[in-house]
Amino acid sequence: MxxxxxxxSKIVEAAIDLIASEGYKGxxxxxxxxxxxxxxxxxxxxxxxxxxxxxxxxxEIFVTPFSxxxxxxxxxxxxxxxREFVVAYKLIAFDKKKEKLFRVLMxxxxxxxxxxxxFMKEFHQKDVQTLSKAFFVMxxxxxxxxxxxxxxxxxxxxxxxxxxxxxSLLRIDGAPTTSVATQFEKHVDFFWELVAL
Numbered sequence: 001m002x003x004x005x006x007x008x009s010k011i012v013e014a015a016i017d018l019i020a021s022e023g024y025k026g027x028x029x030x031x032x033x034x035x036x037x038x039x040x041x042x043x044x045x046x047x048x049x050x051x052x053x054x055x056x057x058x059x060e061i062f063v064t065p066f067s068x069x070x071x072x073x074x075x076x077x078x079x080x081x082x083r084e085f086v087v088a089y090k091l092i093a094f095d096k097k098k099e100k101l102f103r104v105l106m107x108x109x110x111x112x113x114x115x116x117x118x119f120m121k122e123f124h125q126k127d128v129q130t131l132s133k134a135f136f137v138m139x140x141x142x143x144x145x146x147x148x149x150x151x152x153x154x155x156x157x158x159x160x161x162x163x164x165x166x167x168s169l170l171r172i173d174g175a176p177t178t179s180v181a182t183q184f185e186k187h188v189d190f191f192w193e194l195v196a197l
Contacts, residue, residue: 075134090184
């Protein structure tokens, strides 16, 4: 990795740690620079300002290992498509780096209008749109009962988000997370029982 990119990554990592522990306002450029071991002015070689660092962090939150390519074709697999989606979601939820990012997101959503708009567009609307397209295909193929595919997508996603939040809260308190570990897969089974023909 070139030195420039390595420094940029270190700045992002330091910002994630500081924002997760002190909030966006508490994570000053000075503190970020000190944590990285560079002069504060050197940060501006990589980022215009702290908001630009936050946008980079948020873009990482919205990255998913689940590929939405050929969603219509994948939807033909029905329940296994939903399980594949949930497994990818679960991997993100249990990833320690993504956990920090999720905390940053939760802290900042209520305080940052730009972040709220990005979250709604890049995360919520994109996932709902993709899943509703998949459910529509499943309806056409007679795999699931006919209903509003957008509402069905929202109903499928909501418990996943809640489970991820529950996992984060347990981790913050140092509580065991084993009770949450199987909820993702159980959700697929329960949901499929309700909608399958």
